[in-house]
Amino acid sequence: MPSETVVTGTDEYGNERYKALYEELMYDVGKLAAVEKSYLVLKPKVPLFIISVKMKALPAAKTIGVVASTRSERDTVYVSISDEMYAPGTLRALWHRYGRDNVQQLDRLDIAVKGVSSSFEVDEIEVESNEQPIQEVLGALYRVLPEGIRVRRTFADTDVITVVATEEKMQPEMLEEATVIHEAMKKGGEIDV
Numbered sequence: 001m002p003s004e005t006v007v008t009g010t011d012e013y014g015n016e017r018y019k020a021l022y023e024e025l026m027y028d029v030g031k032l033a034a035v036e037k038s039y040l041v042l043k044p045k046v047p048l049f050i051i052s053v054k055m056k057a058l059p060a061a062k063t064i065g066v067v068a069s070t071r072s073e074r075d076t077v078y079v080s081i082s083d084e085m086y087a088p089g090t091l092r093a094l095w096h097r098y099g100r101d102n103v104q105q106l107d108r109l110d111i112a113v114k115g116v117s118s119s120f121e122v123d124e125i126e127v128e129s130n131e132q133p134i135q136e137v138l139g140a141l142y143r144v145l146p147e148g149i150r151v152r153r154t155f156a157d158t159d160v161i162t163v164v165a166t167e168e169k170m171q172p173e174m175l176e177e178a179t180v181i182h183e184a185m186k187k188g189g190e191i192d193v
Contacts, residue, residue: 009042065123
């Protein structure tokens with residue numbers, strides 16, 4: 001199911017443009033697939049920006065044979081990853097098992113492993129998804145905020161991250177609005193602010 005993005009604010013045209021910018025940036029940094037729902041509050045005249053995201057459940061570990069196709073040629077196994085969320089985990093697992101000198105990343109999703117006689121051996125290696133370490137998602141959210149917005153507060157739980165940002169001094173009502181949104185996202189995302 002694709003991610004849902006809701007944007008509210010004082011400028012209808014600006015809301016739609018910011019939504020497109022937000023989704024594009026999150027996609028570019030590889031985090032949009034990890035997000036179940038996003039809620040953005042844009043009040044540029046205040047200025048106040050609130051971004052709250054509810055993360056999808058962390059995918060379970062899988063074997064390389066499930067997340068990639070493999071083929072063997074001579075003493076090399078070629079791995080073509082089909083599930084991008086497992087790409088970093090696959091590379092790490094292959095480095096760990098066969099050493100960095102024997103694992104060559106051909107491009108983002110294609111890997112060659114030297115010194116392996118059978119693709120079945122590679123297929124059975126278990127890999128973890130590389131989804132949403134909180135710092136990576138937080139870094140992506142910070143990139144979405146306008147450049148001059150430097151005063152920030154972050155609320156983070158296991159599956160919800162909320163960033164509230166302003167230009168000058170953080171007012172209590174700003175923090176209160178962000179807290180209400182954060183708590184609503186934790187409960188499923190029905191927000192009435």
